[in-house]
Amino acid sequence: MKITSITIVLPLSVIFLLDESQTSETEVRCNFTEKNYSSIPADINKDVTILDLSYNQIALNVTDTKVLQMYFLLTELYLTDNNVSVLHSNSFANLSSLEILNTCKNSIFAIEQDAFAGLHKLKQLHLCENKIFQLDSEVFVPLKNLIILNLQDNLISTFDVPQLSHLELITLHGNPWNCSCGLLNLQNWLNTSNVTIGNESVTKCSHPDILKSYSIKTAPLKAQCHSTFFTSRTEHVYVYLKSISNSTFNSSGNLTGNSEHEHSGKSWAFLVGVAVTVLTTSLLILMAIKCPVWYNLLLSYHHHRLEEHEAETYDNRITGDPSSLPQIPDTNSEETTVIFEQLHSFVVDDDGFIEDKYIDTHELHEEN
Structure with a gap:
């Protein structure tokens, strides 16, 4: 039996209409790049899903935030190379469908605690090439489905483990990383999780100098932190005793308490001197309190x-x-009074x- 195939040939115009109708139902693009806008326009199509506002002068202030709330169907928002300096709380609260947010090449130096509240479907967050100095990892808590986090080329020197269970890629190069004990948790997380570091080979330590050739993922932080554990404890004790000695010497007027010009080689001698001074002062105070009691006990020892x-x-x-009582010789009453007063002056009060x-x-x- 011969099977024949039937091919249906549609006109090109019909195919184009079908494709355009399918696209229009899922995606509405609006491109406003390089328009020199200082704020987000409020007359954009309310059904917009992809909005590109890159290369403008938008600061993302309170007015811009209110305008953004009207475009609740957005899935992608691009604010690259604008004048954004602060990401305020609830800036994107109404964009529950947003999946990509790009704010690279701005002047962002602060991100408030609830800046990303409401972005439960966000998958990509790009904060590259900003001026972020310190970043609290808890700001990412609302981002339950984040897969890509880009923090490259900022001013971040230390960073804690972000609470992102679905994260797959994190980009950290271009930051002045301080490879000290404060970075140990992040290093352990990078080595034990399934997260990939973008450009790992150039994500290197900036401090200290001896670790500049190491990646933040392979730097020997454990050995360094273990060796400095007891040193740090000694330094804490030294600082505490030093503060006590400064306050003690300042109150007595003997020393000025200014130890900034002391030589490092005399630090232990200074510490011993402080300890001896504190103990001596405590002993003198204790003796001043206890001596009257000891004196009374000594006088009443034979009682x-x-x-x-x-x-x-x-x-x-x-x-x-x-008559058996001892006879007191007859003396002048005035002499008796004087003698009695003299004797009475040496008698200690009744001790019971x-x-x-x-x-x-x-x-x-x-x-x-």
């Missing part, structure tokens, strides 16, 4: 409490035989160790 049988014997001696029952017993005997 002891009368036992019960000793008290009874003493009472009997007083009440039974008054002796129960003096003589006075009570004698007073009872006189009453009877």
Whole structure:
């Protein structure tokens, strides 16, 4: 049995119309590059899906943000080479369908915490060739589906691990990376995750000088951080003691506390001197507080409490035989008063160790 094929030939005009109708349903392009616009125009087709505003003077201020909210069907937005300096919070909040955002070649130096709020479908974020100095990795948290992150040619020296579970490509070259312990988490993440570094061979350390030939992914940070762990702890203790010594010496007026001109070779001698001074001062204060107590204890060392049988014997001696009391020679009353006052000046106050029952017993005997 012979099978014949049937070919249907359509006119070229019909094919073009079919293709144009299919494209118009999915994509509406608007190109406004190099128009010298200072703001985003508000008379663009509301069904626009791809908007290119590159090479203008747009600053992306509050007015531009309100205009952008009208184009909620946008899937791609290009703001390359404009005058954007700050990405404010909720700048793209209404663009829930946006998949590509390009703000390269601006003057961006600050990105607020909620700058990318609402961009749940964003797949590509390009922040290259700006002036970003410090970047909080948590600003990327709303970007649940981000695949490509471009941060090349900025001023970033350290960066924490971005919380991006779907990220596949990150571009970091052209930044002055400081390959110290602060970059260790990022390095571990780059080595253990499936994320690829764009242009890894030129993504190198800028500081310190001994690591300039290393990539930030292969720099020996673990060994360096391990060797400097105890050194950093010693430095913290030194700074703390130094601050204490400065405040102590300034209050006493003996030293000015200015140690900036001290030679590095005398640092340990200075530390020992500070420790000795602090201990000596503490000891002197302690002795000043404790000496009166020790003096009272020394004077009352020979005192002891009368036992019960000793008290009874003493009472009997007083009440039974008054003549047995020692006779005081008859002296002038004025001399007696003087002697009493002199004796009284050396007597320490009653410390509670002796129960003096003589006075009570004698007073009872006189009453009877």
